[in-house]
Amino acid sequence: MQRVAPLMVAVTILTTGAKAAAVEETPQTPSRRSLGPHLYITRDGVPDPFTPSFVESSSGIATGSAHGPTFDLNGNPVTLEDYKILAYSQVFTGQWGIADFWALRLRLLGSIYSGTNTPAAVGVGVNGLVRGSFGTTFGFQLTDRLRLGALVDVTWGPSVALSILDTIRQSVSSGSVQALLDNTYSTTVTPTLSLAWTFARGWGALLNVGYANGVVEVNQGSSDTDMALFQAGVEVDLRELGSIPLGIAADYSAGYSLGRSRFRRYVAGLGFFYTGRPGLTVGLDLGYRRAPLGTHDIFVSSFSGVFSLRYTFN
Numbered sequence: 565m566q567r568v569a570p571l572m573v574a575v576t577i578l579t580t581g582a583k584a585a586a587v588e589e590t591p592q593t594p595s596r597r598s599l600g601p602h603l604y605i606t607r608d609g610v611p612d613p614f615t616p617s618f619v620e621s622s623s624g625i626a627t628g629s630a631h632g633p634t635f636d637l638n639g640n641p642v643t644l645e646d647y648k649i650l651a652y653s654q655v656f657t658g659q660w661g662i663a664d665f666w667a668l669r670l671r672l673l674g675s676i677y678s679g680t681n682t683p684a685a686v687g688v689g690v691n692g693l694v695r696g697s698f699g700t701t702f703g704f705q706l707t708d709r710l711r712l713g714a715l716v717d718v719t720w721g722p723s724v725a726l727s728i729l730d731t732i733r734q735s736v737s738s739g740s741v742q743a744l745l746d747n748t749y750s751t752t753v754t755p756t757l758s759l760a761w762t763f764a765r766g767w768g769a770l771l772n773v774g775y776a777n778g779v780v781e782v783n784q785g786s787s788d789t790d791m792a793l794f795q796a797g798v799e800v801d802l803r804e805l806g807s808i809p810l811g812i813a814a815d816y817s818a819g820y821s822l823g824r825s826r827f828r829r830y831v832a833g834l835g836f837f838y839t840g841r842p843g844l845t846v847g848l849d850l851g852y853r854r855a856p857l858g859t860h861d862i863f864v865s866s867f868s869g870v871f872s873l874r875y876t877f878n
Contacts, residue, residue, distance in 0.1 A: 595842060596661055596878055600709035600762035605799050605811040605837050606845045608655060608872045611772050613703040613713020613758040615659075615667035620845075620874035622655040626677075626853070628866025649864055651677035661878060665704055671697035671719075695721035709762040715774075720751045752778040756793070766804035770797040776819070790822040791829075801839050809840035811847070819855075829855040845874040 596616040597604045604614060608622040628649040652675065659669035673695040699717035706712055724747055756774035763769060774793035797815030802808040813835040821827030830853070837847030849870040856863055 595876070596664060597876065599705070599711050599760055599768065601765040602762040602768045602804060603801065603839075603842055604760065604768050605801065605813055605835075605839065605847075606872075606874050606876065607797075607813060607815075607835060607847075607849065608657070608870060608874075609849075610770065610795070610797055610813075610815055610833075611715050611756045611758050611774070612770055613701065613711045613715075613760050615661045615664060615701055615703050615713075617661040617667070617877040618657075618659050618874050620655075620657040620872060622653075622657075622870055622872040624653045624655075624849075624868055624870035626651045626653075626851075626866045626868035628853075628864040630864040646681065647679065647864070648681040649677055649866065650680050651675065651866070651868075653870075659701075665702060667701045667703075669697075669699045669701070671695075671699070671717075673697070673721075691723065693721060693723040695719050711760045713758045713760075715754075715756040715758060717754045717756075718751070719754070721749070723748045723750065749781045750778055752776055754793070766801050768799050770795070770815070772796075772817075788823070789827065791819045791827070792822060793817065793819050803839045809838055811835075811837040811839040813837070827856055829853070831855075843876045845872065845876070847872055 595603055597606070597614045604612065606618070606620070608620065628651070630647040630649075631645075653673065654675075655671065655673045657669060657671045659667050661667045674693070675695075676690070676692040678690040697717055697719040699715060701713055701715045703711055703713035754774055754776045756772055759771045761769045761771070772793070772795040774795075776789075776791045776793060778789045778791075780789070795815060795817035797813060799811060799813035801811045803810070813833075815833045817829075817831045819829035831851060832853075833849055833851040835847055835849040837845055839845075849868075849872065851868045851870070853866045853868065854863060855866075
């Protein structure tokens with residue numbers, strides 16, 4: 565027994581030392597979405613100054629309506645009608661966090677919308693678009709609870725539209741039958757400044773200021789659109805305040821045309837997210853949007869639901 569006791573003590577010391585070394589070799593580093601006592605919730609369509617690596621898929625459906633003019637073959641307004649629109653979109657996004665201050669991302673978006681009543685089916689028709697996007701984020705932590713980032717996104721891709729009224733109008737004006745499909749191509753560059761602020765445990769806020777310049781190419785010609793963008797958001801994670809794995813986030817954004825006084829956009833959103841696993845984001849975003857419908861002098865009010873699934877690696 566006298567020999568066994570020292571042997572057991574020695575084994576215990578070696579085992580404890582091995583465990584301590586293992587713990588030291590695999591330190592727990594905070595997520596790149598952490599800022600102070602809050603882990604920020606990831607949201608599709610809400611820019612932020614964080615640089616984690618992730619993959620994401622988002623699917624959304626929206627229904628909208630508008631009260632706008634119908635037009636004759638010369639383009640003159642005739643009467644007011646109710647337009648009904650239905651849209652579906654799918655987005656895939658991947659981001660690579662090269663360093664704590666720098667990330668690169670790629671995004672692919674597909675969307676289709678169509679008129680669902682007679683005025684909208686004739687005047688709006690069916691429209692489909694595909695967009696590719698390349699972006700980068702530079703983020704710097706100013707204090708323990710403040711982080712500032714600069715984002716740049718370049719989006720490009722074609723659109724295909726089938727509009728009965730536009731086709732008839734073009735055929736009458738040209739004196740020959742025109743094709744039903746109208747192809748366009750657009751490129752948009754959007755620089756954004758984003759500030760994240762953790763103002764209390766479990767609570768975070770975002771403030772974004774951006775600018776969008778878009779070039780649309782149609783029938784051998786092109787046109788420019790310029791818009792100033794403003795966005796504010798607030799979120800709370802009930803898991804960090806207690807034990808309920810639920811995150812709630814609200815945001816509001818506005819876009820104002822710098823060239824066309826009637827071009828403006830308003831979007832309000834409310835999201836609910838599962839926060840039981842820090843690396844996994846599963847949520848539903850509900851939104852209200854008011855924006856112009858393409859080149860038509862019609863402003864559509866729409867309600868949408870977007871389901872998103874994102875896995876963050878760091």
